[in-house]
Amino acid sequence: MTWIAPLFALLGVLLGAGASAMNDQRRWHREERARTREQRVALYTEYLSALENTGQALLTVLRTTSAHERPAAVQTAFTAHGLGAVRHRINVLAPAPVSDAADAVFRALRDSRRYVETADPRDESALGSLKEEIGDLRERLKAVMRHDIATTR
Numbered sequence: 126m127t128w129i130a131p132l133f134a135l136l137g138v139l140l141g142a143g144a145s146a147m148n149d150q151r152r153w154h155r156e157e158r159a160r161t162r163e164q165r166v167a168l169y170t171e172y173l174s175a176l177e178n179t180g181q182a183l184l185t186v187l188r189t190t191s192a193h194e195r196p197a198a199v200q201t202a203f204t205a206h207g208l209g210a211v212r213h214r215i216n217v218l219a220p221a222p223v224s225d226a227a228d229a230v231f232r233a234l235r236d237s238r239r240y241v242e243t244a245d246p247r248d249e250s251a252l253g254s255l256k257e258e259i260g261d262l263r264e265r266l267k268a269v270m271r272h273d274i275a276t277t278r
Contacts, residue, residue, distance in 0.1 A: 162277040168218060169270045170228060171211050176263060178206040179234060187241045187252070199238045208234070223273050225265040233259050 158242045182202035189197045206230065230278060237255055 144165050152222040162274060165219060165270075165277060166274055168211070168214055168273070169223075170208060172208075173216055173263075173267070173270075175206045175211050176230060176234065179203060179208045180259065182206065183234070183237060187244060187246050192243075197243045199241050202239055202241075203235070220273055222269045223266070223276045226262070230259065230262040230266050233262050 161172070179202065182205055183199065186195060186198045186202045212227055212231050216224050237259065240251070240255055246252075
């Protein structure tokens with residue numbers, strides 16, 4: 126009977142160590158998900174800001190730059206806010222639905238450069254449809270970003 130007490134003590138130590146290891150692993154996973162979520166929130170915010178700033182810069186070029194100076198000004202406006210670099214980080218760090226939606230907005234904004242280079246700044250209907258197209262893509266992007274952030278908890 127003298128071996129029962131040490132056996133139960135050893136069993137208690139093993140169970141305690143196992144429970145502690147499981148709790149540590151759960152805590153690590155929880156912290157890792159929180160880090161991933163924070164990283165994505167910051168990245169998504171940066172991308173949306175770069176999109177907005179790039180779009181505003183292109184609009185400013187359309188409204189304030191003469192037609193023969195626009196091609197160079199458009200290129201400068203498109204690259205000035207680092208949109209491409211942030212897009213590459215999204216392609217590496219974000220899930221496929223976010224990456225695909227981010228690429229769609231990027232391509233539409235990139236394609237709008239041709240419009241800005243050649244358009245009549247007074248043609249509000251063409252500009253309105255371009256803004257609507259890009260706005261719809263941006264709203265879709267925001268929706269998939271929100272979904273990703275909500276599910277990364």
